[in-house]
Amino acid sequence: MATWLIILLIISISLLLKAFFNPFSSPKSLPPSPPTFPLIGNFLWIRKPVFQIEQGVRRLRRTLGPIITLHLGPRPSIFIFDRSLAHQALIQNGSLFSDRPKSLPANKIMNSNQHNISSGSYGPLWRLLRRNLTSEILHLSRVKSYANARKWVLDILLNSLQHKAGNGESVEVLVHLRYAILCLLGLMCFGDKLSEEQIKDIGAIQRRVFAGFGRFSLINFWPRVTGVLLRKQWDQLFQLRNDLEDVMIPLIRARKEAKSSDSDSVLAYVDTLLDLELPDEKRKLDEKEIVTLASEFINAGTDTTSTALQWIMANLVKYPHIQERLFMEIKSVATDIGVEEIKQDDLQKMPYLKAVVLEGLRRHPPTHFVVPHCVTEDTVLGGYLIPKNGAVNFMVADMGWDPTVWEDPMAFKPERFMGGGGEEEVFDITGSREIKMMPFGVGRRICPGLGLALLHLEYFVANLIWRFEWNAMDGDEISLEEKMEFTIVMKTPLMAHVTHRKKT
Numbered sequence: 001m002a003t004w005l006i007i008l009l010i011i012s013i014s015l016l017l018k019a020f021f022n023p024f025s026s027p028k029s030l031p032p033s034p035p036t037f038p039l040i041g042n043f044l045w046i047r048k049p050v051f052q053i054e055q056g057v058r059r060l061r062r063t064l065g066p067i068i069t070l071h072l073g074p075r076p077s078i079f080i081f082d083r084s085l086a087h088q089a090l091i092q093n094g095s096l097f098s099d100r101p102k103s104l105p106a107n108k109i110m111n112s113n114q115h116n117i118s119s120g121s122y123g124p125l126w127r128l129l130r131r132n133l134t135s136e137i138l139h140l141s142r143v144k145s146y147a148n149a150r151k152w153v154l155d156i157l158l159n160s161l162q163h164k165a166g167n168g169e170s171v172e173v174l175v176h177l178r179y180a181i182l183c184l185l186g187l188m189c190f191g192d193k194l195s196e197e198q199i200k201d202i203g204a205i206q207r208r209v210f211a212g213f214g215r216f217s218l219i220n221f222w223p224r225v226t227g228v229l230l231r232k233q234w235d236q237l238f239q240l241r242n243d244l245e246d247v248m249i250p251l252i253r254a255r256k257e258a259k260s261s262d263s264d265s266v267l268a269y270v271d272t273l274l275d276l277e278l279p280d281e282k283r284k285l286d287e288k289e290i291v292t293l294a295s296e297f298i299n300a301g302t303d304t305t306s307t308a309l310q311w312i313m314a315n316l317v318k319y320p321h322i323q324e325r326l327f328m329e330i331k332s333v334a335t336d337i338g339v340e341e342i343k344q345d346d347l348q349k350m351p352y353l354k355a356v357v358l359e360g361l362r363r364h365p366p367t368h369f370v371v372p373h374c375v376t377e378d379t380v381l382g383g384y385l386i387p388k389n390g391a392v393n394f395m396v397a398d399m400g401w402d403p404t405v406w407e408d409p410m411a412f413k414p415e416r417f418m419g420g421g422g423e424e425e426v427f428d429i430t431g432s433r434e435i436k437m438m439p440f441g442v443g444r445r446i447c448p449g450l451g452l453a454l455l456h457l458e459y460f461v462a463n464l465i466w467r468f469e470w471n472a473m474d475g476d477e478i479s480l481e482e483k484m485e486f487t488i489v490m491k492t493p494l495m496a497h498v499t500h501r502k503k504t
Helices: 002-021 038-046 050-064 083-092 105-110 124-135 140-145 147-167 173-190 196-215 223-229 231-261 269-274 287-318 320-333 351-363 396-400 450-467
Strands: 067-072 075-080 379-381 384-386 391-394 468-472 482-484 488-490 495-500
Touching: 050 067, 075 083, 083 379, 083 391, 105 231, 124 269, 140 450, 147 173, 147 450, 147 495, 173 196, 173 231, 173 269, 173 287, 173 450, 196 231, 196 287, 231 269, 231 287, 269 287, 287 320, 287 351, 287 450, 287 468, 287 488, 320 351, 320 450, 320 468, 351 396, 351 450, 450 468
Parallel strands: 075 391
Antiparallel strands: 067 075, 379 384, 468 495, 482 488
């Protein structure tokens, strides 16, 4: 308690001196903010978990409108609910709103001083890293070449579920999905089928990194103070980074050796990073920077995809008539009832499958915020100042739940994405013309893995429904209540009973 009082006193004095010598100019020009004492209000918000901040911001919207300001730490944070304002910012003024805020001190340790794609500043380095990812590993032809890898992972997943089905055991769905996706992305990243022990090591360190986002948030603010008074937390952060490198660097070095001796092996993400030269510094990436990018690749695809899959499967369990309709569509495409795998080319013939996946992403986006944006210069949006030093947050979930766009928005209705004749209705998930939902973000910082994520969601949902019938456990009501982890997961994880599908 004494430590917190000292921190509070030092910060109070600092803020008062700053306010006296450099008072804010024109505070009313920012979007509306709740009345709060500059120090106490900010301090209380900082200590709240992210999920509670989301709930609080949503309540503030009712009185303050669709664009509001909170003062979280050293910079104002602006939250935008309105989809037309989001379109104006991210599409019509994309270059202006495409930067990222400067990383806070603790975050710089984990992202190699913003040498990655998600938090990298809008400029030559970011363009190089993103272009390398999209033109190599995420290119359509390259994604198709990973068909054998997807089949390998599908077999792992189906075999584990078959074991549970044979024993009549319940299935904790997310555990199996997360492991399968991690196997697949591990292969795409490092080029080899990693051992079970290696997969578990990667999964364990990534879970610790996720937990660190909340645990180390306080030391990001006023590092000169926390560096002395919270030294133990800083030491834990450095140890976390060292542990991440201890897991990743041996895999990177092994890949480097394999690449030089086997030219016929599958292209891995790490391969492309080993040869990359930074535009301004005229050097190649060092090992620590490759660790950051490899970790980002696995992080970005594992929890988001497995979480989205769990939400989709939960709704298919909760609403058996939707599951049955989806199965009948799959059956009509899989002409041979003995076929073991629904392949990538088959997915293009399944409009209802695509509708189920899109509705899952609309109703249950894996993240309720995109990574914060910032503007390259002071600008005006919706009649309010958006300052260069501010963080701009877009409320992803709320845009997908807008009742002016979606009838009965909290219901799960895949038919929304079907045409009148039961055919697929083309839907622009990129928001180029109009934003109706944005689970992958929109504009220049849209998730580069959008296409890969949609493929994985469709592929695994189709094969899980083709092979098994999914039911709730006896007397179990599927709850769709949410909980914030790294992604928005089910508060009560989905437990299901799976049985082999009768296809005759």
